Amino acid sequence: MNWNRWIVALCVMGLGFFFLRQEPNVAPAPIVKFLGEATDPGFDRPLAPREFRFPEDHGPHARFKQEWWYMTGNLATKPQERRFGFELTLFRIALAPQATARTSAWGSSQVMMGHFALTDIQEQQFHHGERFSRIALDLAGAIADPFRVWLGDWSITATGGTPERPILHLKGGEKNIRLDLNLVARKPVVLQGQDGLSRKGDRPGNASYYYSLPRMETSGTITLGEERFEVSGWSWFDREWSTNPLDENQEGWDWFAVQLSDGWDLMLYRMRDKTGRSQSTSGGTLIDPEGKTTAIDNQQMDIVPHDHWQSPVTGIIYPSGWSLKIASLGIDLTLIPWSRDQELNQTLIRYWEGAVRVRGVHGTREVQGNGYVELAGYR
Secondary structure, three states, X not given: OOHHHHOXXXXXEOOEEEEOOOOOOOOOOOOHHHHEOOOOOOOOOXXXXXXXXXXXXXXXXXOOOEXXXXXXXXXXOOOOOOEEEEEEEEEEEXXXXXXXXXXXXXXXOEEEEEEXXXXXXXXXXXXXXXXXXXXXXXXXXXXXXXXXXXXXXXXXXXXXXXXXXXXXXXXXXXXXXXXXXXXXXXXXXXXXXXXXXXXXXXXXXXXXXXXXXXXXXXXXXXXXXXXXXXXXXXXXXXXXXXXXXXXXXXXXXXXXXXXXXXXXXXXXXEEEEOOOOEOOOOEEXXXXXXXXXXXXXXXXXXEEEOOEEXXXXXXXXXXXXXXXXXXXHOEEEEEXXXXXXXXXXXOOOOEEEEXXXXXXEEOOEEEEEEEEEEEEOOO
């Protein structure tokens, strides 16, 4: 579900956009202030399952307030096995449900926000960046056919395949760090939740429309300063759109995406209330090697943190390392971060988003793998 991507506070003053950034010594604002509480009139909300259409749904949904295109992956070189994790997320945020007639080509009622991160596992270094632009003058935007979403020179573009199993080209980077990757979907589109309606709270509309491409074979290059690495591995692509999906009693979420060595994939999310307890709308999906899904509800999940890590920059305390069990499906996994410090702390809202290694049992098989974990709403 990968929710960090809807977290933004935007002010429009006169003809300009002013982005409210936080200094490191200022406490982060609660996520629910940006994603919940009041419902913005005029925007559509996810109230019931719908029919998904591709490639149309790869593109923007202007009647909804928040939307993202989200890619994470675990990559390595050969033969020396230099390892990296990466994230590239492009968000669309609507300031009004309908476009307003404007006399300036610079005018826009929508903005894009992007997050980029690279985990250099060997060096135990975490690099990240953020950027913004209005959707005008080709500075940023999204189109469905042919699919392309971009923010400056950060982009995800369809280069082949089919709408349900696309081949994508990803470009992104910050300063002297660059990604240039080709991604081939090895499983078809997976609809999360109830036929693509992923409920986040108990009230009508506290939900998102959500689908994934959970296993994308990835190859390309990572440029890190003066070094250039040929890499390969697997990535996970998520898509969600909604309007104010959180309820006022919610504090945040923990999200897990795991790719196992036996060809199965797993997504879980745990919605937390203000006491830190898991809510009944938490759940997930187990995906077999052919792309068939099994729904997982909150009562089936047993997620226990091993430890905690405190950010030296923000002071936020995050869980670090997990036991993840779903007894009814024969899943017993241990997830360990490749690096404890994978906090995006120079972004508008701070959160932990990081690469993890996986070991454990699936049914009668011993398995290993990699994944990504997102921790949002911790303070």
